[in-house]
Amino acid sequence: xxxLQESGPGLVKPSQSLSLTCTVSGVSISSGAYxxxxxxxxxxxxxxxxxxxxxxxxxxxxxxxxxxxxxSIDTSKNQFSLKLNSxxxxxxxxxxxxRVDWGNYGPxxxxxxxxxxxxxx
Amino acid sequence: IVLTQSPGxxxxxxxxxxxxxxxxxxxxxxxxxxxxQQKPGQAPRLLMYGxxxxxxxxxxxxxxxxxxxxxxxxxxxxxxxxFAVYFCQxxxxxxxxxxxxxxxxxx
Numbered sequence: 001x002x003x004l005q006e007s008g009p010g011l012v013k014p015s016q017s018l019s020l021t022c023t024v025s026g027v028s029i030s031s032g033a034y035x036x037x038x039x040x041x042x043x044x045x046x047x048x049x050x051x052x053x054x055x056x057x058x059x060x061x062x063x064x065x066x067x068x069x070x071x072s073i074d075t076s077k078n079q080f081s082l083k084l085n086s087x088x089x090x091x092x093x094x095x096x097x098x099r100v101d102w103g104n105y106g107p108x109x110x111x112x113x114x115x116x117x118x119x120x121x
Numbered sequence: 122i123v124l125t126q127s128p129g130x131x132x133x134x135x136x137x138x139x140x141x142x143x144x145x146x147x148x149x150x151x152x153x154x155x156x157x158q159q160k161p162g163q164a165p166r167l168l169m170y171g172x173x174x175x176x177x178x179x180x181x182x183x184x185x186x187x188x189x190x191x192x193x194x195x196x197x198x199x200x201x202x203x204f205a206v207y208f209c210q211x212x213x214x215x216x217x218x219x220x221x222x223x224x225x226x227x228x
Contacts, residue, residue: 048219
């Protein structure tokens, strides 16, 4: 079955970069039917969409991140990644990767379990 | 698009009917409206997409509807596993947005 798993450092210092990887199993990341997305959730708060990437490496981001975010995709490893530059304490959150079901216009139908990233010196 | 969910908390007993509201700040296509369920310590789970289509494996006690600016998620008879937080999401335009959630708690 489809599974997504986030990995990366749980602690990042302010002004540094946050890098996370999502490993996908059960479906090829090169499948044209899906995009691949990142969503974050600040502690005790709601959900914030970060952006998505297609296997062709086209990307689309939430403008609120002010160009701090980039995404990449490695089809050979069936992984996609998020990099967020110049982090502050406001970037402390649980980060989820998710599959975008483009065939149904874009709901997030499979999610990883999430990984907590804390920004602190 | 800002999504406003109400109520913030719904206190009900198992077996009761739950009606959750999601109001958009401007008219949106129902094609791009989803509902998710989130339990403590877990990732969100897709319940409904296209406002009224149940995702794979979602029981038929869950139903969704609405159009324009007003959408609802209804749980016809609450089961113990339904007590959770529910989010609506608009997945068109930029940025994609989520409501702040409705917590359905046991009365």
